[in-house]
Amino acid sequence: MSAAEIQGTPILERIDDLPSLPSTYHHAREAMDDPNGSLETLAQIISTDPAMSARILRVANSALYGLPTRVDSVWRALSIIGVAETRSLILATAVISAFKDLPLGAVSMRSFWEHSVTCGVASRTIARRMHLSSPERFYLAGLLHDIGRLCLFILEPTTMSSALQAHRERQGPLHEIERQLFATDHAVVGAALLRHWGIPEPYCVAAETHHLSQDAEPTCTETALTHVADIIVNSLRIGTSGTRWVPLLNDSAWRMTELVTRDLPDIVETTISTARDVTSAFLEH
Amino acid sequence: MKLEDITPGMLLAKDVSDPNGTPLIRAGAIITERHVRALKSWGIAEIAIQSDAPTPSALTRDSASVQELKTMLDIQFSLSNPDHPAVRALYEICLERALKHC
Numbered sequence: 001m002s003a004a005e006i007q008g009t010p011i012l013e014r015i016d017d018l019p020s021l022p023s024t025y026h027h028a029r030e031a032m033d034d035p036n037g038s039l040e041t042l043a044q045i046i047s048t049d050p051a052m053s054a055r056i057l058r059v060a061n062s063a064l065y066g067l068p069t070r071v072d073s074v075w076r077a078l079s080i081i082g083v084a085e086t087r088s089l090i091l092a093t094a095v096i097s098a099f100k101d102l103p104l105g106a107v108s109m110r111s112f113w114e115h116s117v118t119c120g121v122a123s124r125t126i127a128r129r130m131h132l133s134s135p136e137r138f139y140l141a142g143l144l145h146d147i148g149r150l151c152l153f154i155l156e157p158t159t160m161s162s163a164l165q166a167h168r169e170r171q172g173p174l175h176e177i178e179r180q181l182f183a184t185d186h187a188v189v190g191a192a193l194l195r196h197w198g199i200p201e202p203y204c205v206a207a208e209t210h211h212l213s214q215d216a217e218p219t220c221t222e223t224a225l226t227h228v229a230d231i232i233v234n235s236l237r238i239g240t241s242g243t244r245w246v247p248l249l250n251d252s253a254w255r256m257t258e259l260v261t262r263d264l265p266d267i268v269e270t271t272i273s274t275a276r277d278v279t280s281a282f283l284e285h
Numbered sequence: 286m287k288l289e290d291i292t293p294g295m296l297l298a299k300d301v302s303d304p305n306g307t308p309l310i311r312a313g314a315i316i317t318e319r320h321v322r323a324l325k326s327w328g329i330a331e332i333a334i335q336s337d338a339p340t341p342s343a344l345t346r347d348s349a350s351v352q353e354l355k356t357m358l359d360i361q362f363s364l365s366n367p368d369h370p371a372v373r374a375l376y377e378i379c380l381e382r383a384l385k386h387c
Contacts, residue, residue, distance in 0.1 A: 033373070169315050173364055179356070204356070206372055231365070231371075232370070233377070235361075235362075235372075236378075236382075237361075237377065245361055245364040245373075246362050246364065246365040246372070247364065247365060248364070248365055249369050254369070259371070261370050261371055261374035262289065262290075262321075262374075262376050263370065265378060268378055269318065
């Protein structure tokens with residue numbers, strides 16, 4: 001019998017117990033979806049939320065965007081980075097702030113976001129090398145891929161501690177141990193939360209399918225890049241979402257990145273130098 | 286071996302010198318990504334490598350700690366597929382980074 005069944009309610013029906021995104025995010029999103037909306041309106045909405053404004057300015061000034069000069073107004077920051085990047089920046093900021101102050105127990109929140117941000121940066125670095133349009137999509141997919149782990153840590157702290165213990169003893173990959181204990185895993189739970197929040201579908205799919213088995217075929221580029229970025233970041237051990245051992249690399253996903261092995265040192269170097277700065281921009285006061 | 290086939294961690298078999306004969310990298314050096322970039326910028330297309338196998342090179346430097354690091358990395362990669370060239374390359378990058386810090 002799974003722990004979830006012992007508790008009575010399956011994890012997936014407890015998504016409502018999880019934090020919701022700040023109202024500023026919803027207002028900002030309406031403004032962005034409004035065909036008559038302007039960047040001024042959007043900047044005004046964000047400015048009503050001092051914490052989000054400050055965070056957006058820090059991230060806009062971080063190595064993620066590499067702006068030539070420091071910007072100190074939200075409107076200027078948004079007009080420089082553009083609408084598509086703004087959308088992903090607001091969502092990233094909203095998600096991190098929704099979860100920031102919750103206790104996790106086994107894994108620190110900082111370590112979790114360090115892993116996620118670095119995974120996003122690695123994914124974006126690969127997308128840039130592939131000359132894909134709007135690389136920020138890949139940053140966001142990487143950032144959100146393990147969000148289901150947060151749900152499990154929050155909803156089922158005790159069972160997750162046993163899962164981490166079993167994983168430490170190398171009884172198997174953490175997501176497989178989760179399946180044994182919960183009859184679901186963080187990938188499925190994460191996708192359910194993202195759908196509950198109304199996040200665009202490609203990010204939900206990337207979260208849901210980022211653990212590709214050996215013979216699986218990635219269905220979209222977001223999934224493939226997130227998968228490869230996750231392997232890179234777990235190898236480098238920058239932060240952790242609980243996983244301690246490097247997961248399996250799926251060869252189809254690897255081939256979709258169009259990378260060759262000698263590209264990896266550069267990807268690693270860019271990822272490490274960018275991620276350090278972006279992590280502190282997102283997490284520090 | 287051609288420069289594009291060189292991966293960090295390989296062992297240089299012969300000194301690399303500039304046209305005046307001044308050695309730039311000594312034989313026995315473990316090739317790093319920095320070396321590869323430098324070689325590219327110097328216009329050197331080919332260098333002599335001691336062996337294609339993952340380097341026993343650094344072993345001579347401090348065999349105990351290298352062995353310890355490798356054991357740790359072997360465990361860290363044990364649930365992955367280290368026979369995949371990309372995973373092997375990541376392993377080598379991690380080893381190189383760990384050696385730099387020890």
